[in-house]
Amino acid sequence: MAEATVKKEGIVAQVKEFITTIPVNKIGIKDIFNYPKTPVNNLIALLIVLFLAMFAIGVGNYLIHGHHAYGVTRQHPWGLLIAVYIFFVVSSTGLCIVGSLGDVFGFKDYEMISKRAIFGSIVTIMAGFAVIAFEIGHPITMLIYNVLTPGLRSAIWWMGTLYGLYLTFMIIEFVFLLKHDMKSAKIFGLAGLLIGLAAHSNLGGVFGFLNTRLISNGVFYPTYFILTAFITGIYLAFIMMGFRYKLNFPENAKKMLVNLAKIQGLLLAILMFFETWKMLTGVYGGMPGRADVVEHILTTPPFWVEVIAGMLIPFIIIISSKGNNIKGLFWGSFIGMVGIFFMRYDLVHDTQLKPLQMMKITEYQLPPKWVEYFPSASEIMISLGGLGLCLLLYYVGTKLFNLDADEAH
Amino acid sequence: MARYGMALDYKNCINCKACEVACKEENGVLLGADKHRIWVGANNPDGVWPNLDIASAAFMPSQCQHCEEAPCEEVCPTHATYYDENGVVRVDSDKCILCSYCMNACPYDARYVDDRTVTVDKCTFCSDTRLARGETTTACQNTCPTKVRTFGDLDDPESEISILLKTRDHFSLKAHLGTKPKLFYLT
Numbered sequence: 001m002a003e004a005t006v007k008k009e010g011i012v013a014q015v016k017e018f019i020t021t022i023p024v025n026k027i028g029i030k031d032i033f034n035y036p037k038t039p040v041n042n043l044i045a046l047l048i049v050l051f052l053a054m055f056a057i058g059v060g061n062y063l064i065h066g067h068h069a070y071g072v073t074r075q076h077p078w079g080l081l082i083a084v085y086i087f088f089v090v091s092s093t094g095l096c097i098v099g100s101l102g103d104v105f106g107f108k109d110y111e112m113i114s115k116r117a118i119f120g121s122i123v124t125i126m127a128g129f130a131v132i133a134f135e136i137g138h139p140i141t142m143l144i145y146n147v148l149t150p151g152l153r154s155a156i157w158w159m160g161t162l163y164g165l166y167l168t169f170m171i172i173e174f175v176f177l178l179k180h181d182m183k184s185a186k187i188f189g190l191a192g193l194l195i196g197l198a199a200h201s202n203l204g205g206v207f208g209f210l211n212t213r214l215i216s217n218g219v220f221y222p223t224y225f226i227l228t229a230f231i232t233g234i235y236l237a238f239i240m241m242g243f244r245y246k247l248n249f250p251e252n253a254k255k256m257l258v259n260l261a262k263i264q265g266l267l268l269a270i271l272m273f274f275e276t277w278k279m280l281t282g283v284y285g286g287m288p289g290r291a292d293v294v295e296h297i298l299t300t301p302p303f304w305v306e307v308i309a310g311m312l313i314p315f316i317i318i319i320s321s322k323g324n325n326i327k328g329l330f331w332g333s334f335i336g337m338v339g340i341f342f343m344r345y346d347l348v349h350d351t352q353l354k355p356l357q358m359m360k361i362t363e364y365q366l367p368p369k370w371v372e373y374f375p376s377a378s379e380i381m382i383s384l385g386g387l388g389l390c391l392l393l394y395y396v397g398t399k400l401f402n403l404d405a406d407e408a409h
Numbered sequence: 410m411a412r413y414g415m416a417l418d419y420k421n422c423i424n425c426k427a428c429e430v431a432c433k434e435e436n437g438v439l440l441g442a443d444k445h446r447i448w449v450g451a452n453n454p455d456g457v458w459p460n461l462d463i464a465s466a467a468f469m470p471s472q473c474q475h476c477e478e479a480p481c482e483e484v485c486p487t488h489a490t491y492y493d494e495n496g497v498v499r500v501d502s503d504k505c506i507l508c509s510y511c512m513n514a515c516p517y518d519a520r521y522v523d524d525r526t527v528t529v530d531k532c533t534f535c536s537d538t539r540l541a542r543g544e545t546t547t548a549c550q551n552t553c554p555t556k557v558r559t560f561g562d563l564d565d566p567e568s569e570i571s572i573l574l575k576t577r578d579h580f581s582l583k584a585h586l587g588t589k590p591k592l593f594y595l596t
Binding site: 077138 | 522
């Protein structure tokens with residue numbers, strides 16, 4: 001009995017020691033406000049405060065009115081918040097892939113971004129969870145019954161559960177990276193990456209499994225999600241590194257970013273190839289419920305924002321300089337992320353575009369051709385709040401942790 | 410233990426909407442929840458006057474199809490949607506997290522959010538109300554003046570619905586999706 005108590009105390013002491021030896025900078029509230037007061041920094045700080053205030057207002061409105069505060073309807077039950085959640089988790093998976101290049105796969109050139117990217121993957125998924133918590137009607141019930149009565153045939157169950165596990169592994173990996181225990185970081189990083197990829201493809205499966213929504217049904221989304229995650233991760237890598245070095249990149253950063261730009265060029269080419277074939281096979285044969293939806297999508301502005309901003313502009317920047325214009329691609333990555341946001345929005349909206357049309361029409365009334373949706377102010381405010389939260393957490397992280405590669409690398 | 414289904418002699422429907430009213434009254438469907446739990450669709454006649462296809466102007470009463478392979482049951486992450494002992498597709502409001510996945514997965518647009526429980530609800534073949542009281546008909550069937558609906562046990566060869574399905578041609582909606590609906594439209 002006494003031996004067991006000693007053993008237990010030993011384990012507790014070991015855990016305590018493990019936690020207390022995590023290298024964390026001691027900062028106070030004052031340090032948070034201590035940043036170079038440039039106009040750009042001031043603007044970002046102001047936007048973060050504004051977005052967080054919007055988050056509070058949006059959430060308050062939701063708590064009072066429930067889903068009536070949103071623009072979602074019975075025919076269009078998934079709205080902007082689902083798109084924003086996907087946007088954040090795609091970013092997280094992408095950053096996890098980019099971070100894994102160095103510390104899991106051992107490509108030395110990419111080690112300098114590993115810690116930053118893994119931290120980015122943690123804050124983006126946390127922002128995603130913060131947003132989805134106000135879209136799922138009963139998040140606490142979800143936590144309970146996900147465990148008590150798991151729906152193992154549901155892609156949402158797998159996606160949610162695997163993302164929870166993924167976040168745990170990412171945090172453990174990040175702690176080991178901070179402690180410079182590269183071997184343990186590699187093991188947890190690999191596990192986190194594999195679970196993250198499984199979670200992410202399951203998120204694609206949430207849409208791919210919808211037999212009744214011909215535009216989404218099939219293998220496309222589960223695979224395309226992984227591809228677009230990698231693309232998103234590289235855009236974010238450019239944005240993070242651009243801010244870190246204020247566009248005056250050291251040689252090793254230049255080398256890494258040029259390599260990443262070249263990979264991005266290839267990935268964007270593959271994405272455009274996939275997207276073209278998706279549209280072609282969608283239209284071909286004129287199948288009702290699919291061809292008409294594709295034809296409609298091709299006439300909508302958000303789709304072209306997705307294509308032009310998310311794919312074409314960054315691709316042209318890369319191709320025109322053979323990947324060497326990394327400052328250009330830093331700006332191109334902002335445009336790319338706007339495109340990626342529309343990509344997520346389109347995916348959610350397009351899935352629900354076609355009315356199921358169970359003849360719910362009254363006399364002398366034509367059935368609606370398309371299901372209309374526009375996000376409400378509350379949805380927009382919560383979405384921007386998610387972005388504010390993400391930026392705040394990342395900023396606090398840069399103060400708390402050393403996100404640069406350790407010298408010993 | 411039964412396997413409940415419903416046959417609809419839809420060409421007899423006169424669009425009086427008594428079934429919608431009876432359903433709302435029996436199951437406490439909130440005001441404004443129009444065409445949510447059950448509905449009568451009205452199809453405009455095909456063609457251009459005077460060459461109108463009058464036969465195409467039928468009314469089409471519909472509701473949850475109580476599929477044997479229900480997509481809404483498959484996608485539910487917490488098993489809130491389940492088949493009860495009579496094969497009726499039901500929702501356990503205690504377990505529903507309102508992720509709305511079932512609303513997106515249902516090919517029949519048969520699910521809606523009940524503002525009282527803030528969970529997803531749907532037609533239950535009056536399982537909580539009339540059947541629970543020991544009655545053998547649903548509210549929509551009971552009130553129909555032209556006897557469009559016949560509700561009963563598909564496993565009982567002597568039931569009215571089984572005999573109807575044996576003697577009349579019928580079709581199901583979106584049967585190509587493999588959902589095996591238990592609503593049958595008599596032709």
